[in-house]
Amino acid sequence: MRKNKRLTKEEFEAIRPHLARMKDRNVEAIRAILVEGRPQKDVAAELDVSAVAVSSMVRSAWEYHVTHGVRPEGWVSVSVVLPPEMAQLVREMERSARENLKAKK
Numbered sequence: 001m002r003k004n005k006r007l008t009k010e011e012f013e014a015i016r017p018h019l020a021r022m023k024d025r026n027v028e029a030i031r032a033i034l035v036e037g038r039p040q041k042d043v044a045a046e047l048d049v050s051a052v053a054v055s056s057m058v059r060s061a062w063e064y065h066v067t068h069g070v071r072p073e074g075w076v077s078v079s080v081v082l083p084p085e086m087a088q089l090v091r092e093m094e095r096s097a098r099e100n101l102k103a104k105k
Contacts, residue, residue, distance in 0.1 A: 005062050005095075007034040008102075011070050018064040022057070029054065030061045066091070072101055 044054040
């Protein structure tokens with residue numbers, strides 16, 4: 001079962017500079033989805049764009065988070081080349097580790 005991607009306000013602010021080329025309304029839409037947890041389909045309807053377009057914006061922002069986002073103290077970044085199915089497993093491991101870290105706070 002796929003879990004929704006979420007960011008804290010601080011995590012979102014850490015990637016905001018990387019979203020500078022996007023329109024302000026798109027950045028705010030991404031924030032509404034990732035920080036506030038608003039459904040992508042609702043945001044797409046408000047912007048009068050397709051759900052695919054919103055999904056693409058969110059995916060780009062998430063990749064910035066993975067690449068440039070706040071790294072918890074003591075964690076390390078690793079760059080590897082993997083088949084898609086293995087890469088997805090690693091992403092899920094990171095998501096799970098971040099959720100466990102948040103639950104401990």
